[in-house]
Amino acid sequence: MAPTTSRDPAPPRVEAVEGDITREQVDAIVNAANSSLRGGGGVDGAIHRAAGPVLLEECEELRAGPLPAGLPVGQAVATGAGQLAASHVIHTVGPNRHAGQTNPALLRSCFTESLRIAEELGARTVALPAVSAGVYGWDIDEVARIAVDAARSHRGRSVEIVRFVLFGAPALQAFERALAVES
Template sequence: MPNPTITLVQGDITEQAVDAVVNAANSSLLGGGGVDGAIHRKGGPDILAECRELRAAHYGGGLPTGQAVSTTAGRLPAHWVIHTVGPVWAKSEDRSALLASCYRESLRQARELGARTVAFPAISTGVYGWPLDDGARIAVATVREEGEGFDELRFVLFDKHSHDAFAARLPLP
């Protein structure tokens, strides 16, 4: 299978018309701030209802860091939301494998759903404190390694600084 097109967009992940949008969720799956809050607000109550069902059935203690699960996308222009919990950055401990797992497990979920196009935020680089340049390095490397078979994998970056950090890791033609 050919490798996917990897694209960068500066904008709002809740406006992406793709098969699946990845949510940088917190472990509760019940919404929060940043990307998580925006997806829950714009997607509406159907997302929260499915997240509550997941909590009740499988994730009573919350979704573990580095794993991913999917729900409907509600009112978003996508078909599904893939929720993944990124690691909090720690200077004293290398958690890079957990961050890479977020992207890898999100792609696994997307494959199981039959998604051909996926939009990712910059997982863990906001309130979880992951240094942006390193987060971009891990994200781009993991998606390149694990993204075979998709039509498009899109990084949706909220601001120019984030877009530039990802662009430095992904030279565009």
């Protein structure tokens, strides 16, 4: 019997940069969406503005079809990317601490589900924000630890680079600290 030659997929390269996620030259951008999928503030609003009206139209189609009640917390769904350089936007809804959503597993699910969807799309490069940091009340260091661990734990066939694109030096520093910890 011949030895097997299949090997487990390697983890993706995980990196963090400060920047504008809407300008990333990647296959897929992850949107820190609200459950309505209709845009909003922060990263969500910036992505919707940069993508143009076609993104909202695709989100409305999801609401009219498979997601009439909106996207549940911790889940992810993909659309096209409109006028963005990316081919796809993967929308995920992070838990809101102010609303009592304090389970770290829900936050981790945002990252793992987004990467699962990226695999389904065949994306090689994925840019993600610090989901649930900021107005949703999660501490940036906790978000960074959970996000980096989820990315390092990902094993798929297509995703090669996971880039956290962060707003501001404090967020970048939190992710750099998380990346400095050996897994």
